[in-house]
Amino acid sequence: MTPIQDKTIIERLNWRYATKKFDSQKKISEAHWATLAESLRLAPSSYGLQPWQFLIVQSSDLRDQLTPFTWNQTQVKDCSHYVVLTYKKKMDETYIQNFIAKNAEVRDIPASNLDDYKKLMIDNLVKGPRSETINWWAQRQCYIAMGFLMETAALLEIDTCPIEGLDPAAYDKILKIEDSEYATVAAVACGYRHADDKYQFAKKVRFDSASVVKFV
Amino acid sequence: MTPIQDKTIIERLNWRYATKKFDSQKKISEAHWATLAESLRLAPSSYGLQPWQFLIVQSSDLRDQLTPFTWNQTQVKDCSHYVVLTYKKKMDETYIQNFIAKNAEVRDIPASNLDDYKKLMIDNLVKGPRSETINWWAQRQCYIAMGFLMETAALLEIDTCPIEGLDPAAYDKILKIEDSEYATVAAVACGYRHADDKYQFAKKVRFDSASVVKFV
Helix, strand or coil: CCCCCHHHHHHHHHHCCECCCECCCCCCCHHHHHHHHHHHHCCCCHHHCCCEEEEEECCHHHHHHHHHHHCCCCHHHHCCEEEEEEEECCCCHHHHHHHHHHHHHHHCCCHHHHHHHHHHHHHHHHCCHHHHHHHHHHHHHHHHHHHHHHHHHHHCCCEEEEECCCCHHHHHHHCCCCCCCEEEEEEEEEECECCCCHHHHCCCCCCCHHHHEEEC | CCCCCHHHHHHHHHHCCECCCECCCCCCCHHHHHHHHHHHHCCCCHHHCCCEEEEEECCHHHHHHHHHHHCCCCHHHHCCEEEEEEEECCCCHHHHHHHHHHHHHHHCCCHHHHHHHHHHHHHHHHCCHHHHHHHHHHHHHHHHHHHHHHHHHHHCCCEEEEECCCCHHHHHHHCCCCCCCEEEEEEEEEECECCCCHHHHCCCCCCCHHHHEEEC
């Protein structure tokens, strides 16, 4: 595989910042978008269950409707691709059964080989104590995918802005998923920084390494 | 900046898998570890608040103690760097004040310039409705960092295994953080796959792109 240098990664992560103003004229190419979408899809999740759906809001009308429920942040309208991360509200046996069927299909093995795996997931997530906090569990998984999306974007010199400042219930209604199995948790605006965005010149604020990464 | 190809990223993300058996003889170099640690530190978080600490468990004795509280998974002992992700249990004015001070220092501006920003955070996270679910909020942020750690590792051809199958309370006790402001949420074993780990040859199981990434 083509080696990637340590310094290249560090350079990109320092280049990244939460973009406040996007250049609405610049769009992400199809090739780059395909890589971003694959980064979401290939992200790891607990048991590999992928308790998520990612809605890419390209309708101008929908973006208009979402804006007031996003503290009127301009990124919603101006970015190239507006990604809404939704999590599966409930984990049930049907979903796990479908996942096992997919697993058996991809790996070309009998689904019955995976009975122990299935039981483990059901006992933990559907019947066990984790079922009571399953929505928080699913939201956390979405944030791994959010991380993958933002890091891949930075590697490709694509800007992003993660957005938690939104009204999830209003989003669900506008996006017509309120009666579905999924609900909004956050969004990521993706595109290219506007030359006028002063925040691109601000130094990144991070606590010192010694206070956040500790050897024990 | 040195360009990174789309196909290189896709290749690495497909190469990544949740490593079940690490080669205990292979250690991550200091240069690569520095990049992984920076990926954790530079990860984005809500308001940039970094409500986390990452404990790198290198003590063999501590790893022995943690193993039975990790379903006896061998990755705890065999990996090169064992990263425990801990989140800040409570968000208070003191923490936000410290963050503002750091911000003012790094950007060389008076802290008073950031009064609105400070008030916004306090009103939302300390006094607002989000304060009631602040631990879940902080855990989610940790998962962004988890994503950054795992993607950077894959780029450097370093293996990882994310671990939620652990007893957080036992971890807190063994790691002596039970009386601190932080608590365990998950771990990531980092290192190099063992040649015998059969899972490296298993096809990755993901739902089809059309069912997880939807344009609206």
